[in-house]
Amino acid sequence: MPELKERVHEALQDDFLRKSVKFTVDRLKAGKQKASxxxxxxxxxxxxxxxxxxxxVANLDHYLGRFSANVEKAGGKVFFAADAAEAVAEVQRIALxxxxxxxxxxxxxxxxxxxxxxxxxxxxVECVETDLGEWIIQLAGQTPSHIILPAxxxxxxxxxxxxxxxxxxxxxxxxxxxxxxxxxxxxxKFRQADIGLSGCNFGxxxxxxxxxxxxxxxxxxxxxxxxxHVVVMxxxxxxxxxxxxxLMANMLPRSATGQxxxxxxxxxxxxxxxxxxxxxxxxxxIVVDNGRSAQLGDxxxxxxxxxxxxxxxxxVCPVYRQVGGHAYGSTYSGPIGAxxxxxxxxxxxxxxxxxxxxxxxxxxxxxxxxxIPLESMLVHLRRKNAEGGRTPLTERLAFKAFxxxxxxxxxIRLLAKMIRLVRRWGGDHFAPRGWTKARNLPxxxxxxxxxxxxxxxxxx
Ligand code: SF4
Numbered sequence: 001m002p003e004l005k006e007r008v009h010e011a012l013q014d015d016f017l018r019k020s021v022k023f024t025v026d027r028l029k030a031g032k033q034k035a036s037x038x039x040x041x042x043x044x045x046x047x048x049x050x051x052x053x054x055x056x057v058a059n060l061d062h063y064l065g066r067f068s069a070n071v072e073k074a075g076g077k078v079f080f081a082a083d084a085a086e087a088v089a090e091v092q093r094i095a096l097x098x099x100x101x102x103x104x105x106x107x108x109x110x111x112x113x114x115x116x117x118x119x120x121x122x123x124x125v126e127c128v129e130t131d132l133g134e135w136i137i138q139l140a141g142q143t144p145s146h147i148i149l150p151a152x153x154x155x156x157x158x159x160x161x162x163x164x165x166x167x168x169x170x171x172x173x174x175x176x177x178x179x180x181x182x183x184x185x186x187x188x189k190f191r192q193a194d195i196g197l198s199g200c201n202f203g204x205x206x207x208x209x210x211x212x213x214x215x216x217x218x219x220x221x222x223x224x225x226x227x228x229h230v231v232v233m234x235x236x237x238x239x240x241x242x243x244x245x246x247l248m249a250n251m252l253p254r255s256a257t258g259q260x261x262x263x264x265x266x267x268x269x270x271x272x273x274x275x276x277x278x279x280x281x282x283x284x285x286i287v288v289d290n291g292r293s294a295q296l297g298d299x300x301x302x303x304x305x306x307x308x309x310x311x312x313x314x315x316v317c318p319v320y321r322q323v324g325g326h327a328y329g330s331t332y333s334g335p336i337g338a339x340x341x342x343x344x345x346x347x348x349x350x351x352x353x354x355x356x357x358x359x360x361x362x363x364x365x366x367x368x369x370x371x372i373p374l375e376s377m378l379v380h381l382r383r384k385n386a387e388g389g390r391t392p393l394t395e396r397l398a399f400k401a402f403x404x405x406x407x408x409x410x411x412i413r414l415l416a417k418m419i420r421l422v423r424r425w426g427g428d429h430f431a432p433r434g435w436t437k438a439r440n441l442p443x444x445x446x447x448x449x450x451x452x453x454x455x456x457x458x459x460x
Pocket of ligand 1: 309
């Protein structure tokens with residue numbers, strides 16, 4: 001994969017991407033604003049949501065125990081995967097035991113995180129995404145560029161070409177035609193599938209239920225039609241009770257898309273019971289750690305586990321709206337991705353740099369429905385990178401010199417004098433490369449601030 005700088009450069013050259021990301025996130029942002037105003041007392045709701053998530057994460061061992069006991073009581077099976085390899089191996093084991101040839105999937109960021117599709121295909125199991133956006137990027141061989149709108153960067157023309165290449169027949173650019181084609185192909189897949197694989201928006205500890213929020217209804221078909229249902233969920237995605245779900249059912253869709261409620265809320269409690277008309281015969285829940293438990297007890301990063309993956313922080317981020325999701329180079333993009341990705345990776349040297357892809361404006365903190373302090377987490381990550389020696393030598397030397405100079409009034413005074421002299425001799429050419437490409441350095445004032453201070457005794 002190219003370096004972060006190259007990825008950003010590539011994204012900045014793509015005019016359509018920038019226009020479309022900006023247009024879409026502006027709509028989502030406006031929708032969220034309206035929906036939160038309509039609900040009223042948004043800040044009270046936010047604080048309550050923060051408390052519920054923080055309480056659940058602080059007592060995660062208790063709620064995980066309760067959740068898994070109740071899943072099993074309802075007839076399901078639970079597997080705790082320590083890392084991506086264990087989670088993938090368990091899905092492969094289930095597929096092999098079922099002699100499965102086809103898996104249909106509803107949207108699951110955790111399955112993207114562990115690269116499940118690639119591993120299943122390599123094991124000879126066809127894996128088909130059924131969320132329209134996810135299916136589009138699967139056909140394009142890409143990764144999601146937004147947590148909730150994975151194909152935000154694609155034009156209708158590009159989608160038509162992908163569908164034409166898939167079906168071998170000409171189509172038009174009209175949305176109903178494209179959606180109709182996807183529906184025809186995917187309905188057949190739902191009927192043929194051996195396994196339905198889903199993520200989990202929330203697991204309810206008190207009943208062992210798995211709750212999915214979808215807008216296309218594909219979640220119902222994935223969980224209702226195939227013989228076996230496999231849930232792949234992050235270990236932190238729990239809520240203590242249904243009363244807490246009521247709160248989140250208000251907060252998540254409003255923060256994500258500005259909807260009052262998601263179109264479909266599917267609650268799965270155990271496999272199909274005697275006398276029930278639909279639902280799977282087997283239910284497997286795979287609870288994935290993959291670096292999450294390392295954040296538990298960490299005062300700087302534990303709150304990260306409160307995230308409900310609504311994408312609101314992406315929609316307000318001035319960096320994300322310019323470059324879209326692929327420039328971040330990993331499954332999770334935007335402010336949440338810039339913090340989550342390095343923390344989940346064992347190799348910190350590779351991903352620490354994304355923490356620099358932020359203006360630290362704090363817009364993400366204000367947008368987050370569960371009040372995660374993303375801005376200070378980004379600062380902590382930068383500090384960790386510096387302490388771990390993962391910053392370039394030039395940067396380390398520059399900050400050492402900065403620290404020495406700015407800790408002494410005499411040295412600041414000397415530096416100001418030197419800068420004035422250098423600039424007088426045409427030294428503006430030495431300004432940081434790139435900085436003066438699109439802007440002029442401000443002109444030199446007659447006197448420095450200190451000179452004016454000395455002259456007036458501080459009375460300007
Ligand atoms: S960090 Fe907050 S705003 Fe961002 S995805 Fe998570 S819950 Fe949503």
